[in-house]
Amino acid sequence: MEDASQGTTDRVNALIRHKKGIAEIRVALRIRTIQTVTRWLAGALAVVLLFAFVIANVAVGWSAIALANKIAIPVFALSTGTFWLIRYMETNAEGHYEKTARELKIELEAAEELRLLDAARLGLPVPDRQYxxxxxxxxxxxxxxKDGKKYRRKHNVAQSIIIVGSLAGTAVSALADTPAPLKYWAMGITFSVGAAAGFTGYYKWRERAFYLQxxxxxxxxxATAFDLGIYPYDDPDENTRLAKLAKEIELLRVEQRKREQQLDQPHEGSAEVV
Structure with a gap:
């Protein structure tokens, strides 16, 4: 009997270690993803500024866009420095942080599978699993x-670009004699508005945020009804209440997955997904 109890204790401790390891991998993955995105954005911005700097100065001349150059050069230096700083941090990282985001995702999936296997071998009673x-x-x-706020933020940013860009583009285009630099600004504003509108319609950030919330x-x-013991969780049997709670939440998760699948479908086939 003592051996069985000791074996159960060891497996429980193993599950706790699995959870700690998974939490560490998730933190490393989050930091690594931020580093990767920042590095790519900084590098892309540096390259775009370099080409724009060269093309603009050849086409227009330094004197015509002197103010733009004074802004672009420090931003280019900052972007380049950020790129190489993050690259240096990634190269000298240790532990989980020395791996790429892709490797960490694979490691996280493997750790989750191993945790599930150990949990299955533990053979906890159904009420314990429900708790x-x-x-x-x-x-x-x-x-x-968190996901809802992320999609809501993206939608708000895109809508702000559309609103401000539409007004600014109209104002710039309304000038009778639009100088060459302003024409380039008008082209950039129009492109930004079109891109923001296209991304908003394609990814449906507003709808995703609404369904997640x-x-x-x-x-x-x-969960609140369960904690307060009110309808539909007013049954005196605790196990019955737990089973009902698990059933209802799983139904809500299934509905959420169906909504996500529907949003991922093209407009022609979205009505077919129930």
Missing amino acids: SYKDSIPAELESLR QTADDIERH
Whole structure:
């Protein structure tokens, strides 16, 4: 009996170690992703500024865009410095941080699978697994709301570009004798407005944010009703209440996945996805 209890304790401790390892990998993946995105953006900005600097000075001349050059040169230097600084940090990183984001994603998936295998070997009773499922609800809510805020922020930025760009483009184009630099600005503004409108319509950030927030609110409503013991979780049997909570939340997750699939479909086939 003691051996069985010791074996269970060892497996529980192994699960705790798995969770700690997974948390560390997730933090490393988040930091690595930020570093990678920042490095690529800094490098792309430096290259674009370099080509724009050369082309503009050849086509227009230094004196005509002296102010733009005074702004572009420091920004180019800052972008280049940021690129090489992040590159140096990535090269000299240790542990999980020395791996690429792709490698960390694969490692995270492997760690999750290993944790599930150890949890299956542990053979916890169904009520215990349901309690563990209930305890994971706050993390699920945080993830849903975080993703919703991300999509809402993207939508707001795109809409701001469309509104401000439309007004600015109209004002610049309305000038009777538009000088050459302003023509380039008008072209850039028009392109930005079109790109923002296209990305907004294609990725449907507003709809994604709305559905994520709706799912999070529904899950929170069920969790609150369970904690307060009100309908539909007013059954005196704790196991029955836990089973009902797990069932309702899984249904909400399934609905959320269907909505995401529907948003990923082209307009012609979106109505076919239920």
